[in-house]
Amino acid sequence: MSTTTNQKKSPFEAIKTRLQGVDLRQNGIFLALIGLVIFFAVTTPNAASISPTNFSNLVVQNGYILVLAIGMVMVIIAGHIDLSVGSIAAFIGAVAGILTVRPIEQDGWEWLPALPWWAGILGAILVGAIVGMWQGFWVAYVGIPAFIVTLAGMLLFRGLALMALQSSNIGPFPDEFRAIGNGFMDKEKTLNGLIGMPEQYNAIALILTALGIVAIWISQLRTRAGKLRYEQPVEPTFWFYGKNVILSFMVAYLGFQLSQANGIPITLVVVVFLILLYTMIMNKTPFGRYIYAIGGNLNAAVLSGINVRLVNFFLFVNIGALAALSGVLITARMNSAVPKAGDGFELDAISSVFIGGAAVQGGVGTVTGSMLGGMIQGVLANGMNLNSVGIDVQMTIKGLVLLLAVAFDVWSKRRK
Amino acid sequence: MASNSILEMNNITKTFPGVKALDDVTLKVERGEIHAICGENGAGKSTLMKVLSGVYPFGTYSGDIFYENEVRKFSNISDSEAEGIVIIHQELALSPHLSIAENIFLGNEIKNIFGLINWNKTYQEASSLMARVGLKEDPNLPIKDVGVGKQQLVEIAKALSKRVKLLILDEPTAALNDEDSAHLLDLLRHLKGQGITSIIISHKLNEIEAIADTTTILRDGKTIESLNMKGSKVSQERIIKGMVGREMDNRYPAREANIGEEILRVENWTAYHPIDSTRLVVDNVSMNVRKGEIVGLAGIMGAGRTEFARSLFGHSYGTNISGKVFKNGTEIQVRTISEAISNGLAYATEDRKRFGLNLIEDVKRNISLASLKSFVTFGLVNDNEEYKRASEYRASMNIKSPSVLSVVGQLSGGNQQKVVLSKWINVNPDVLILDEPTRGIDVGAKYEIYLIIQRLAAEGKGVIVISSELPELIGICDRIYAISEGSISGEVLRKDAKPELLMSYMTKEKSKK
Numbered sequence: 001m002s003t004t005t006n007q008k009k010s011p012f013e014a015i016k017t018r019l020q021g022v023d024l025r026q027n028g029i030f031l032a033l034i035g036l037v038i039f040f041a042v043t044t045p046n047a048a049s050i051s052p053t054n055f056s057n058l059v060v061q062n063g064y065i066l067v068l069a070i071g072m073v074m075v076i077i078a079g080h081i082d083l084s085v086g087s088i089a090a091f092i093g094a095v096a097g098i099l100t101v102r103p104i105e106q107d108g109w110e111w112l113p114a115l116p117w118w119a120g121i122l123g124a125i126l127v128g129a130i131v132g133m134w135q136g137f138w139v140a141y142v143g144i145p146a147f148i149v150t151l152a153g154m155l156l157f158r159g160l161a162l163m164a165l166q167s168s169n170i171g172p173f174p175d176e177f178r179a180i181g182n183g184f185m186d187k188e189k190t191l192n193g194l195i196g197m198p199e200q201y202n203a204i205a206l207i208l209t210a211l212g213i214v215a216i217w218i219s220q221l222r223t224r225a226g227k228l229r230y231e232q233p234v235e236p237t238f239w240f241y242g243k244n245v246i247l248s249f250m251v252a253y254l255g256f257q258l259s260q261a262n263g264i265p266i267t268l269v270v271v272v273f274l275i276l277l278y279t280m281i282m283n284k285t286p287f288g289r290y291i292y293a294i295g296g297n298l299n300a301a302v303l304s305g306i307n308v309r310l311v312n313f314f315l316f317v318n319i320g321a322l323a324a325l326s327g328v329l330i331t332a333r334m335n336s337a338v339p340k341a342g343d344g345f346e347l348d349a350i351s352s353v354f355i356g357g358a359a360v361q362g363g364v365g366t367v368t369g370s371m372l373g374g375m376i377q378g379v380l381a382n383g384m385n386l387n388s389v390g391i392d393v394q395m396t397i398k399g400l401v402l403l404l405a406v407a408f409d410v411w412s413k414r415r416k
Numbered sequence: 417m418a419s420n421s422i423l424e425m426n427n428i429t430k431t432f433p434g435v436k437a438l439d440d441v442t443l444k445v446e447r448g449e450i451h452a453i454c455g456e457n458g459a460g461k462s463t464l465m466k467v468l469s470g471v472y473p474f475g476t477y478s479g480d481i482f483y484e485n486e487v488r489k490f491s492n493i494s495d496s497e498a499e500g501i502v503i504i505h506q507e508l509a510l511s512p513h514l515s516i517a518e519n520i521f522l523g524n525e526i527k528n529i530f531g532l533i534n535w536n537k538t539y540q541e542a543s544s545l546m547a548r549v550g551l552k553e554d555p556n557l558p559i560k561d562v563g564v565g566k567q568q569l570v571e572i573a574k575a576l577s578k579r580v581k582l583l584i585l586d587e588p589t590a591a592l593n594d595e596d597s598a599h600l601l602d603l604l605r606h607l608k609g610q611g612i613t614s615i616i617i618s619h620k621l622n623e624i625e626a627i628a629d630t631t632t633i634l635r636d637g638k639t640i641e642s643l644n645m646k647g648s649k650v651s652q653e654r655i656i657k658g659m660v661g662r663e664m665d666n667r668y669p670a671r672e673a674n675i676g677e678e679i680l681r682v683e684n685w686t687a688y689h690p691i692d693s694t695r696l697v698v699d700n701v702s703m704n705v706r707k708g709e710i711v712g713l714a715g716i717m718g719a720g721r722t723e724f725a726r727s728l729f730g731h732s733y734g735t736n737i738s739g740k741v742f743k744n745g746t747e748i749q750v751r752t753i754s755e756a757i758s759n760g761l762a763y764a765t766e767d768r769k770r771f772g773l774n775l776i777e778d779v780k781r782n783i784s785l786a787s788l789k790s791f792v793t794f795g796l797v798n799d800n801e802e803y804k805r806a807s808e809y810r811a812s813m814n815i816k817s818p819s820v821l822s823v824v825g826q827l828s829g830g831n832q833q834k835v836v837l838s839k840w841i842n843v844n845p846d847v848l849i850l851d852e853p854t855r856g857i858d859v860g861a862k863y864e865i866y867l868i869i870q871r872l873a874a875e876g877k878g879v880i881v882i883s884s885e886l887p888e889l890i891g892i893c894d895r896i897y898a899i900s901e902g903s904i905s906g907e908v909l910r911k912d913a914k915p916e917l918l919m920s921y922m923t924k925e926k927s928k929k
Contacts (some may be wrong), residue, residue, distance in 0.1 A: 230800040289785070297774045300772055303763070372891060
């Protein structure tokens with residue numbers, strides 16, 4: 001009966017409370033992440049959690065979950081779910097193996113020549129999109145709930161992965177293929193030699209970090225100027241500058257740390273590119289807006305002339321392609337396509353999305369929130385590993401974190 | 417408080433943001449009578465009953481409830497049910513896959529000492545309750561296989577099982593045919609003989625005339641009068657006068673109609689029910705609208721007004737739809753909603769919360785949703801332009817919200833309705849269909865909506881207004897069609913429009929074939 005209690009307040013008051021609630025949530029999760037990093041920096045032996053190598057590991061160990069979480073948050077905002085992404089990742093790993101590595105020992109694939117690494121990756125993502133079409137067809141055009149379709153897909157694609165791999169592994173992969181999951185930008189520091197920079201730091205990493213910070217400031221300032229020109233409300237000046245200074249420092253710190261390890265992981269480049277791309281898609285394109293509209297009120301979306309079926313179809317094509325990319329990342333990292341790959345990834349991705357503030361009912365959620373949710377889980381797992389916490393305690397804590405994060409959401413909504 | 421009354425509600429006031437739903441309402445019900453409550457949609461009847469039954473708990477309204485000579489402070493429905501007050505809503509609260517007997521005792525199961533359900537006793541009791549309400553069915557039959565009329569009886573049997581003293585029925589006969597209605601009214605008289613008091617909310621005045629001992633009339637959240645129906649004969653006209661008898665002069669803004677060429681013509685429009693495709697819902701409707709004209713569609717609930725409008729708007733309701741649509745004399749297709757929109761149609765729904773708005777989203781994004789493509793440059797939505805346009809609507813439509821970034825779910829009904837209208841005006845339609853544009857909003861906001869409708873007409877658009885409130889249609893429309901049982905049963909020009917005449921068209925039954 002929360003609606004009746006809302007009605008007692010004036011709408012103005014209620015909106016104010018709500019906006020405060022949103023702020024609380026967005027900042028809260030960000031602060032929680034920073035808090036976790038500091039906590040583990042203090043508690044881990046020799047502050048191992050903030051060593052350059054560990055930052056590097058964090059990125060490559062969590063990249064494929066973040067990629068999945070991007071697709072997952074879109075699906076969840078529209079009011080669906082996808083339980084099949086882990087199995088799709090395994091299946092696509094197998095596909096990539098068959099395409100890229102000539103699987104001599106695999107019976108029945110002799111006719112297929114081994115493709116160059118890039119064609120293998122593109123082919124794998126294409127197959128992922130086709131898998132998405134299959135699931136999107138059942139969800140969007142037949143009208144079977146996504147929970148059922150993807151639960152079936154979870155079994156189906158795991159089965160196909162086993163079939164394609166004939167219950168063994170495929171590997172090793174070409175070096176170029178492996179680089180996407182395991183490689184770094186100019187690991188050999190050739191650029192250092194050219195510009196005469198000390199070998200201690202990776203030059204490319206420092207340059208890219210600096211460029212990234214400049215890009216953040218340019219885009220933030222431009223957006224703000226545009227809003228001001230249209231007399232839109234903007235954040236208070238001190239808040240705007242304060243926020244971006246902190247953000248810049250964090251990017252600089254991460255870049256600096258990475259430059260002392262092997263440099264910037266290719267996975268990080270891929271993930272950052274996807275975050276930027278999908279944040280734009282969700283906020284700035286009609287497709288993204290329609291996803292929020294469908295999740296917020298399906299009936300109203302239909303009556304506004306939105307082709308809901310088409311949007312739902314593309315959502316699953318999209319998550320199929322992203323799951324494929326995730327499969328490529330994990331296969332490249334392990335240098336082997338294995339049938340058990342991606343086991344339980346769907347649950348990690350779903351947790352990331354809900355820790356990141358999405359609503360089970362749909363209509364609410366952001367790409368950046370889900371990324372923060374994913375990073376919280378990653379930092380938590382990594383920190384506990386470094387502290388030699390057993391897997392039993394780790395699972396318990398991860399479960400509680402998910403529950404409490406969502407409970408906090410429910411509680412803050414009820415309070416207003 | 418010793419008196420013969422079972423219930424006295426004194427000075428009840430209940431407000432929602434921006435709306436005073438009940439304003440100092442008083443209701444006195446004698447023991448053992450059938451008490452009718454009449455009023456237009458939005459008069460506050462249902463709100464009053466929700467206050468009585470504890471849906472709106474004590475503390476959310478002001479005023480006192482005396483029941484059985486004691487002050488009552490119900491904080492939920494089970495409180496009031498424990499005292500023998502049972503409300504049967506228009507939307508029946510039955511579980512379709514459970515049997516009649518299970519539904520009767522749902523939440524009130526007959527248990528043995530181990531806490532397990534005693535099925536033999538359940539069926540025995542159910543059978544005797546069913547006999548009391550005259551329901552001859554197998555108590556094992558699932559509710560989904562029972563007709564609506566009999567479902568109503570199951571609800572009453574359920575109320576009896578709770579030892580009801582005061583039975584409240586909200587529009588009990590709205591969905592029933594004549595035979596079932598007559599049976600239900602007989603049952604109420606029969607229960608009255610057994611000492612059960614009933615409150616009946618109904619729009620069907622002939623029924624009230626036939627059955628009620630007292631009639632209380634509400635209008636705009638206030639008690640207008642209580643009529644004693646027993647002694648002197650109170651006519652239906654007398655009740656109507658009480659229901660609609662406010663000053664008509666200043667409720668509707670004056671307007672000079674400037675009516676031009678025909679802009680939309682619909683011919684032989686027919687549609688069937690989406691699930692039961694043999695049931696005719698819209699039957700051979702032909703109508704037209706001219707530029708600058710406001711055309712009304714009058715009909716009682718379930719007559720097919722909304723169904724006609726939605727089947728016309730991109731076939732968004734119904735199956736096997738046939739008929740022709742002409743705009744400015746040329747035939748157009750309206751097979752999908754986006755096709756209907758691009759052909760210049762817009763439809764603002766009667767149920768803005770379920771079908772009109774994304775309540776968790778802000779004003780700006782709700783206004784732009786149906787016309788989002790018009791804000792796109794290089795594939796990206798220009799949110800600055802979007803903000804600017806929404807702000808313009810906020811000013812011109814007088815949407816009272818802190819800004820266009822305010823969440824729509826937090827606005828009052830009238831302001832939400834203005835957001836819906838802004839959304840559809842922004843697709844720049846030639847013909848707007850407005851379904852119950854003033855439902856559930858207060859008088860002041862209604863006036864503003866009328867002004868907006870008139871402004872649209874003055875811009876040369878055709879406007880179709882669907883409404884249950886006859887004075888409203890008469891007050892703002894140039895021409896009114898009456899719909900009954902899915903087909904046009906009459907057409908009236910403004911100068912000839914009288915509520916009585918329209919009502920007679922609206923209740924006209926089709927000649928039996």
